[in-house]
Amino acid sequence: MKKGLIISLLALSALTSRADEGMWMLTDLKAQNAAAMMELGLEIPIEQVYNADGISLKDAVVHFGGGCTGEIISAEGLVLTNHHCGYGSIQQHSSVEHDYLTNGFWAMNRDEELPCKGLTVTFIDRILDVTDYVNEQLKKDDDPEGINYLSPKYLAKVADRFAKAENIEMTPATKLELKAFYGGNRYYLFVKTVYSDIRMVGAPPSSIGKFGADTDNWMWPRHTGDFSLFRIYADKNGKPAEYSTDNVPLKVKKHLKISLAGIEENDFTFIMGFPGRNWRYMISDEVKERMETTNFMRHHVRGARQEVLMAEMQKSPAVRIHYASKYASSANYWKNAIGMNEGLVRLKVLDTKQKQQEQLLARGREKGNDAYQKAFDEIRSIVAHRRDAMYHQQAINEALVTALDFMKIPSTGELKKALASRDKEKIKAAIAKLKEEGEKYFASVPFPEVEKAVGKAMLKTYSGYIPQEQQIGIFKVIDSRFKGNSDAFVDACFEYSIFGSKENFDRFIKKPTLNKLDKDWMVLFKYSVTDGLLQTALAMKEANKNYDAAHKVWVKGMMEMRQDAGTPIYPDANSTLRLTYGKVLPYEPADGVVYNHYTTLKGAMEKEDPNNWEFVVPAKLKQLYEAKDFGPYAMKNGEMPVCFIVNTDNTGGNSGSPAFNGKGELIGTGFDRNYEGLTGDIAFRPSSQRAAVVDIRYTLFIIDKYAGASHIIKELDIVK
Structure with missing residues (x-):
């Protein structure tokens, strides 16, 4: 399928597509989604959401650790994501003596922020449609097996060629990712910058961050404060660098404003993140x-x-x-x-x-x-x-x-070869290597x-x-x-x-x-x-061996058929930056059952079971609840909001994604989907699929009133 045909199909489908289905490419928003988003309630120009030539909300959305999403919420590199996304790092620093999983962690100053070995945060600097360039390269290069058009190894080589041809500045922290979309009918290049000095700033206890644990996982209603805080550090020139005590908090080019206005049923919202995989074109x-x-x-x-x-x-x-x-x-x-x-x-x-x-x-x-x-x-x-x-x-x-x-267990192949050779130097080197790897293994x-x-x-x-x-x-x-x-x-x-x-x-x-x-x-x-x-x-x-070619033809046909029917056309998720939009809406999971669009702290108290580790409520949280000491974070009726649901199209990888209101202000952090909507990876059902979001007011309440980390609140850009 020609690039022009795809673009025209996308543009036509936008006229009739449902707002609640679709993981949209940011590069296509202006042509195919802006009008629909404005009609639903977007109050800012689409260029403030994504601007290829300037700063936009996109620049405050990051790939967290490679498998989750995070958002920049302060001028000094503070990152908000889910508790379950930061869970490995929280565990990394936990011990029986310092059990941050159970008790939570809050750095009360920069010196107390803990470096997280192996954790990275990645910014998407540029998104380039390189379909024409890739197709030209495919014609030039030998391809005896006919697989180059989807081969990650081949596409990586093409990405390097393109970067050299276009004089894209490359540094040790620059990463190029060229991926195929629509079964290989379209190609995008993502130019990224990776930061590796990431430090843990705050995390609630698991009794808040994982409240409900396995029982409530993938369920609604939810009452979990599924969030954690990290900070990006860089060298004194603001460049990515390995951990050093000389590094300083990153001065970011964009951070999000946080809204205390709250949400109402039917409010427009949109979510940006890195959805992992879905399979909408399966037979x-x-x-x-x-x-x-x-x-x-x-x-x-x-x-x-x-x-x-x-x-x-x-x-x-x-x-x-x-x-x-x-x-x-x-x-x-x-x-x-x-x-x-x-x-x-x-x-x-x-x-x-x-x-x-x-x-x-x-x-x-x-x-x-x-x-x-x-x-x-x-x-x-x-x-x-x-x-x-x-x-x-x-x-x-x-x-x-x-x-x-x-x-x-470590590989013993090198030592085996050395022993067979009877070469003393090789044996000595292989033993030293195995000894080092063995130490790491037993520690694990x-x-x-x-x-x-x-x-x-x-x-x-x-x-x-x-x-x-x-x-x-x-x-x-x-x-x-x-x-x-x-x-x-x-x-x-x-x-x-x-x-x-x-x-x-x-x-x-x-x-x-x-x-x-x-x-x-x-x-x-x-x-x-x-x-x-x-x-x-x-x-x-x-x-x-013939699957990819057949799948490409099948996807082409499904796209054409969907266009004729007026249904949305968008690529399957593949861990690249996407936007999805819809509304704050309740749903009916079964006849006679209606689930409201939000939950409050009252629900956590109703679920409390001190004999079940999944539903323990911390004593201080109960005290705050009983005193109604919610500060400026309460709803108009005086209740403390916890979570809400939206009918956006999310999947794994969207964990930690920022949820925005029509003004482009942060109103929550996506963390899960509902049980009835788990079929969404294969077939989206707008009547039953919902994404669960931690209300930003609950996040701020826990940071401020529960943890007493008011210095973090002062760092944020909060609007009413």
Whole structure:
């Protein structure tokens, strides 16, 4: 499809598109969305939202840690994001003595702000439509396999060429990201600047930041203060730099104004962020495949792992702190998978997809064009052929890779080669390297008894879903050497492997032998897992070899058909900066049930259960509630707002996204979706899909009245 045709389709679709569906490219806002946004309630020029040649709201929205969104809320680089986005960093600084997960953390001055190793914040400097340039390069370059148009490796080379041709200034902190959109029919280049000296400024206790935990996750109504604060530091010239005590807070070019005016039902709002992935152009066979492979394994395997982890975490504060972030990450998409499958069935999405498919196929037949039928048949065939490999791959990944930290043992390949060569210098170097990596490994798995318990559960879970004849090779060893007793095999791993304990490792390092490596249980286990992943990947690669070309044709047809029907046309999410807009609205999850568009602190008090860690309310928060000491952050009726919902089109990656009112002022921080809307990654249902947002007034109330961190409030640009 030609670039001009896509632009015209996008412009036409904007005339009739629903405001609540669509993850829109910022570069297209002026042409296709500005009029609709103004009609709904946008009060500022669209150039103040996004301006390719000047400063706009876009410049205050950042990619936080690579998987979340954040917003700049002060002139000195203060970043607001979700508590669950900052969770890993909060955990990083927590210990039994300083349990910031449980008690919260507030830096009362700049010297107390804590550096977060490995955390980055990324600004999007420029967004360039480079479709014509990429298409020119595709014609020039050899492409024997016909995959360049979607290859990240190839597109990275093209990005470098473009930057040189256009004299784009490159620094060590500059990153180029060239991505394909619409199945490879359009290309955008993102020029980014990455900051790596990020420091933790504030986080409420988990009893506020994770109030409701797994029970309330993906649900509405919500009563969580899901936020945390970080600060970007730079060198004295304002340039990105590694951590140094000489670094200073970044003087940003744009920060957001914060509104205390609050929200009302039907208020216009828009959200900017980095939605991760969605799959709106799937055929029904792909939806069914997703339900029966990825979602199935996430549901059942993670559920089994989490049951073991939770039991262990409740026994020991140290264990709880160590595994808190891992557990939260696992549980998040465990519940997502359950809710998505339930919703796909309840909303009969497969039926809807089949009707859409038949419409496009009929359209092709009417026009005498069999391209859509061929693409459809090809995708169906691919899905059928890769199904078993995908199912097995998901089982390996969920049960034996993601779940087992002890499978992250260092590679012994270099030492093995050195020992075989009998070269003393090579052996000495390989031992030194393995010793260094071993120290890091043992620091990462300080609770072997927990790893052992999880390992036993996961091997049973894996073997329960994969037929014996298809299981990875290590299970033949378990059958022959351990009489099928996988528990005994896990015990042997920790008792005899060189990575089973620090003592075993130290003994081996003193006298390493090839024989020991060749017979080491953990090493053999890891090799077997790696081989299993390789075999399933090869099987899927063979099945998938024609998928991209067929998908490109199918997406082209769906776009044309949607344009004719007056429905929106926009690219699937791919972790690039997008905007979505809509209104603050309630919804009806079931007959006779209406969910209001906002919640208050009263709801948290009603949910309180001091015997359930998920619903503990801090004593000080109760005191503030009982005294109605809400300061300037209360609603007009005197109640303390907590969260609200909007009918915008969000997905994973939008966590931490700023929610704006019509004036472009910050009114909240997006943190979740509702359970009934989890099908939105595949099929958007405007009547039931909502994004949950922490009301900025609750965030300020917690910072000011609960934490007593009034110095942070003074740093902000607050308007009434």
